Structure formats: structure tokens, C-alpha cells
Amino acid sequence: MTEEKKSWRGKPRPGSGARGFHKGTSKPAPRRPGLPPEGPILLYGLHTVEAAFANKDRKRLKLYATENAVNRLQERGVKIDVPIEMKRPKELDRMVTKDAVHQGMILEADPLPAYGPEELRGARLVLALDQVTDPHNVGAILRSAVALNADAVVTTERHAPEEGPVLAKSASGALDMIKHVRVKNMARFVTVMKDQGFGCIALDSDGPASLEDTEFTDKTVLVLGSEGKGVRQGVREACGLLARLDMPGEIRSLNVSNAAVLSLYVARIKMGL
Template sequence: MKRVYAMWMKSHPHRNPMPGRPAKPRRQTGTPEMSGPIRLYGLHTVEAAFANPERKRHRLFATPNALRRLQERGVFPDVPVEETTPKGLQKMVGQDAVHQGVVLEADPLPAYGVRELKGARLVLALDQVTDPHNVGAILRSAVALGADAVVTTERHAPDEGPVLAKSASGALDLIRHVRVKNMARFLEEMGAQGFQRIALDSDGEASLEDTPFAANVVLVLGSEGKGVRQGVRAACDRLARLDMPGKIRSLNVSNAAVLALYISRAGMGLRPSP
């Protein structure tokens, strides 16, 4: 009987021959979850990873020239270092990766949650923005413009990985990246803590410049095309739009984030630190 069953399964690998007994679920293909060490590359990314006490580092692969450049930046590795060649690094991270002669093997950052937002003033929330290049660019802009955290969903958002880290150019280790299961519920919790929740929407009742800001704000941006989802909009206090004076009426989400953060800081009366 076992032999017959094995032969049947070999010719019918995805069917269940025994009624009443559920078939084993098939493994899903696609991007795997980050469950072990990742490889971070690029001088800015690696420098920020060494400066972050919450980043658990394991091993550094670098060319002699890259090691000198890191030391010039004040980075003295506290992990084993293996000198290698640019071709050796390309084999590790791919031909198209701009590694700048350095690859760091490290663990993903700890899972940050709402508790890490205590004392925050300006938080940027991304509703199902999936492109790691866009999210990385937004993380970098959020650091530059003094946001306290960037919030994404656990699903339909990029995992922490080499592409996201490189696109963020070090920002991943300089700002809290909070991941939540349910964006609408997260916004309700933030509202209960006294945060004003503003979603960017082309049908907003006022432009963002004309929106009155509270002392603490969560700014919500949606994916290109779909925008902020209906349930997430319903959890916000206001809908605001970005009015463009030129012939092109909309911006890429990463560019929209820069403009929205700048306007929000001005509206909240936040001034650059000296």
C-alpha cells in the first residue's frame, strides 16, 4: 500500500488521494521572510550599522581600500574581518549590487512596536507601499527631515533586507522602523494617545499647507495608484491633498513624502536643530 501511495503521489504531487484528510499545504513561492543573518552593503549602510548599538553584527567582508575608507570615517570593526576582492563581493550580493567594496553580515533589527513611539512628535505611516527602493528613500528622507519613526504594515511592505537597507543609505539604523499588523487599528491607538492623524488624498478637503496641525501628528501616505485604503482613511482625522502648481499633478510616493514632511514640520512649528 505504501508503495502504491508513493507512486501515486509521484505522478500527482499536488492532489490529496485520501478524502477527509487535508493535503499538506504547498510551500509558497516568492520573497522569503527574513529569518536569519542578512548582508548589508555600501559604505553609508555599513557605517550606520556599526554605529547602531541595537544592530547585532557578525562578520565583515571588505576590500583593503574599503577598509581604509571605513577607518577614515571612524569605523573600526568589532567583528571578524575577511579581506576579499570586488568580484568576491559580487558573488555574495549579486552583479548589480553597488557594494562599494564592503559587505556586513548582521541580524535584522529588533521588531519595534508602538511602545517605541513614546515621546514622538511626527510619525510617518506608509499604507502598503511595497517597493523597497521607495521605502528606503522615504526612510532616508524621514531621517533628514527629523521624523521620529516610519511605520509600515507587516504584510504588503518590504522586509528588512539588502535592497531596502542600501536604498535607505544608512537610515534604517538611524530611525525607528515600526511594523504593525493592522494600520487602521494602529491609527486608532495613536488617536487615543492624542495624535492627530492626517492622510494624504487627492480628494482631501484642504491642501496640506492649509491644514491646521496639532502638537503630535501621524502623517499617512498610501501606495501609488491605490492610495490610502478606505478603512485607513476612515481612521484618520483629516484628509489633505498636495496641490501641485505645474502641469504634472502628482508625485512619486517618495517625493510626496519629502514634501509632506517638510510642510508638516512647518505647520507644527518644528524648527531645524542647530
């Protein structure tokens, strides 16, 4: 079905992520999940904005900021290559959701390109998330993946957060520092990666061995699933290798973002990275 972009007076509001509307209705037109949001998005917070200015793949449009925030960016060596519109803090508050910590700066920018598996040439350590939907968790995982020097984070197109202010803020700049690859079918992606020489390990509480006791290859994909459901059966079968994270304390399971940190740390040690 053809999408027609209607709006408030002809164009979507900057940063609203507004989708096209069906002619004669107020409901959004359908859009294939997993694609970047339509129209510009708003990125806010010091680390998020600073990383967006440093990313050559990020198309930046306009900076809304207080004078102090502009000075702070410049003191940190950020080259501001877009028009600046000076704003008071309360004006910035009205541009974002309640309780959003913008630190005096909001960058209007286009979403990042929709990276595909071809971005993984030369990768050694990849973290894949099977239908992890919470943008706070995915943002935290992106941040940890950068800290532990993973090559990419892979999510499914459906049942995964699209790029937006909450994901970007939770990632604290990491969204612009690591490739975020989106795939249509996680089981098929795992199969392709195995054909390319990757060992694929699904984290599962019923895994036959701990991750520390699991044999790693020199190229590895770690697959984590959503809280509650875990890695789906078809994806586990595609991996072929299951491992568990053994916890010595009374609580035996971890939040998925914490499990990602521990898994990446163990993987780096086992792979000699």
C-alpha cells in the same frame, strides 16, 4: 505548523535570508509576514555599513571587505568590532545581486528587532505608510524621514518590504538611524495614536484642503498610501482628516517617496519644529 530549518549542509547560507523548509520538500515553510527575516542578512555600501556599525541595536557578525574598504571605514572613525574576511572585488560581486554597488564592503548582520508602537513614546512627527510595497520607495522614504528629523516610519506587516539588502541600500544608512515600526492593522494603529493625542492626517488627492491649509496639532501622524490605490478607505476613515498636496505644474501627482518629503517638510513648518 512547525518549521524545520534545513539548508545547504545544515545551515542557511550567510545573508541568503533563507527560510525554513518543510520536511521532504523544497518549498519554504510559511512564515508570518512582517517579522524580521530568518537568519542573517547582507548589508553593503559605505553609508549602509557605516550606519550599521553605529547602531547599538544592530547585531553585527562578520565583515567581508577589500583592504581599501577597511582602511576607508577606519579613516571615517568606524570601530570594526567583528571578524574581517578580506575579499577581492570580484569575490564580493558574487555575494550580492548583479549591479549591486557594494563599494568593497559587505557586512553580515542579524536583522533589526521587530519594533512595535511602544517605540513611539515621546514622538511628535510620525510617517505611516499604508501598504507601500516597493523597497526602493520605502528606503528613499526612510532616508528622507531621517533628513527631516521624523521620529519614526510605520509600515504594515503585510504588503510592505521586509528588511533586506535592497531596502537597506536604498535607505543609504537610514534603516539604522530611525525606528521602523511594523503594525498588523494600520486603521487600528491610527485609532490608538489618536487616543494618545496625535492628530492623524491621511494624504488624499481628493482631500478637502491642501496640507498647507490643514490645522496641525503638536503631535502628528502623516499617512501616505501606495501608488495607485492610495490610502485605503478604512484607514482614511480612522484618520478622519484628509489633506491633499497641490501641485502648481502640469503634473499634479508625485511619486510616494517625493510626496513623503514634501509632506514632512510642510508638517515641520506647520508644527514649528
